[in-house]
Amino acid sequence: MECPEEPYDGELQPGDVEIRFRPLSPLDRSGLTVVIEIKSKWSASREANRQERVDALHADIRAATRLVDFGVYLSLPSAAWSQGD
Template sequence: MDLRFRKRGEWDAGGLDIVIEVRSKWTASRVDSRQARADGLHEAIADVVDHDVGVFLQFPVAAWSEG
């Protein structure tokens, strides 16, 4: 897991204190349950932080090469 922190940019909208973007490999089962996954993450995070939180799940079809 990678955690990346950045300041709010000029194109960021909304009044949330924290926005968490989750990027994951695409699979049919993940796509079928994406809203439940986002809701579960949001609930778990909102229980431990005293801020307005949003969770965005992204399942791109992508390729990666390293080395």
């Protein structure tokens, strides 16, 4: 999700990535084996090509994991983040 507004230096820091797993509840419905939800703060450059970004993420995840029946949901809310030292 690198962008000019938030350049990435190649070094992940605590809080940069969170991975969460949750089982489907009896009320959930999905025809997919896995749904990957990605949230990143909104920026103009991310907004401009969000579909291309999510398509590239899907292709990269497929190549890395060999998953077939999965979806990627990209959310770009207007947000702020603060994490203490």
